[in-house]
Amino acid sequence: MTSTARQAEADQVSAAFHVALTQIGVETTAEALSLWAEVPAAQRAATASSWLRRAITLVMSKRRMSRDLARAYYRLARALQTGTTVADPYHPEPSHVTLGDLRREFAALAGTYSPPAPRPVGEAATAERGEASPTPSTEPDDASSDGSTAPLADDVEAELDDEPEDWERILVEELEGLREEEERIEREAEDELRVVLDALGSQNLDRRVSQVDDQQPARDADRQRDEAHQQAGAQQAAAASRVAMNGGRSTTWNHMKRDRRALGYVRLSRTGTPCGWCAMLISRGPVYKSRESATFNDGDKFHDNCHCYAMPVFSRQQYGASELFALNREYEALWPEVTKGHAGKSALTVWRRFIRQKQRERQKAAALAARQATTTAQEA
DSSP: HHHHHHHHHHHHHHHHHHHHHHHHHHHHHHHHHHTTTSOOOOOHHHHHHHHHHHHHHHHHHHHHHHHHHHHHHHHHHHHHSEEEEEEOOOOOOOEEHHHHHHHHHHHHHEEEEEEOOOOTTTOOSSSOOOOOOOOOOOOOSSSSOOOOOOOHHHHHEOOOEHOGGGGGEEEEEOTTTTHHHHHHHHHHHHHHHHHIIIIIIIIIIHHHHHHTTTTSHHHHHHHHHHHHHHHHHHHHHHHHHHHHHHHHHHHHHHHHHHOOOOEEEEESSSSOOHHHHHHHHHOOEEETTTTTTTHGGGGOOTTOOOEEEEEEOOOOHHHHHHHHHHHHHHHHHHHHTTTOOOOTHHHHHHHHHHHHHHHHHHHHHHHHHHHHHHHHHHOO
């Protein structure tokens, strides 16, 4: 496999990771709202404790899913970018694995990822960067994996068994202190979750309902209580989703910080319409470990309803070669122009105003194009 093909697959893997992580967030939001629906606006004290306990269990289980996903992503991405991978601290491994092992591990967790299609030996890679090759119609090979991951469909197994690169031996390297740090982070995450869910859920609802005027008509008071319940529910669900997704984000971050082969990270937006603060982080481009700690650590900060993540960078060429970083390169070029003559909070204020205006213009242009397309179709 050529370096171009490896970069294309690495881009595909990163995109699949972000989609799968976002899906975990969406599922967490939906299930958190469903659980919240069982908390009545009245008689809250009798149900608040039970709700909080069940909500914490829900979110931490989703967080574990996102951690497993991120670990599999990092292991495969590192192998594609460097030819080596890192050990899973929770499962003893031999000193070497195959690329097929890592592809299988990730594909079992990221539903949108398809391993590369088999090609005759010596055939040049022709797939467009970032696009998955079509799935071939082949029968499964007799060779099997070591059984460490969930079984895949026969056609995917055939792809992995027939692809020559799948048998490439990948050196497994240990990251010292990784498991201990992850366990510490998880304890802190559960403590944070207990605080934010109570504050944004139960306490938030209590405060909002206490502001409802009981002297007004009962219909109006009931409507306001329902609105208070919905608003508190939306806020606690957004926090639940963030904490669940942060399991994957923090796992990637923790690996990257401890990995001597990782140079740093790039902040990526899933939607392409980040808030002003995230857009500022995106405009920094690659943030290397040599940067001052405050600037570097900004990459591990995420707000409720945030759709960003920090992608590890393993070479200085990676940033310029990948289409995933197109928005980063655009914002990186715009930042000095937009913020010229400003610094600190003033620069961020100007930048946020610019980003909001730019996004509004793009939304208007997209809406106009959609209307014109509809009109043309109707006339035809």
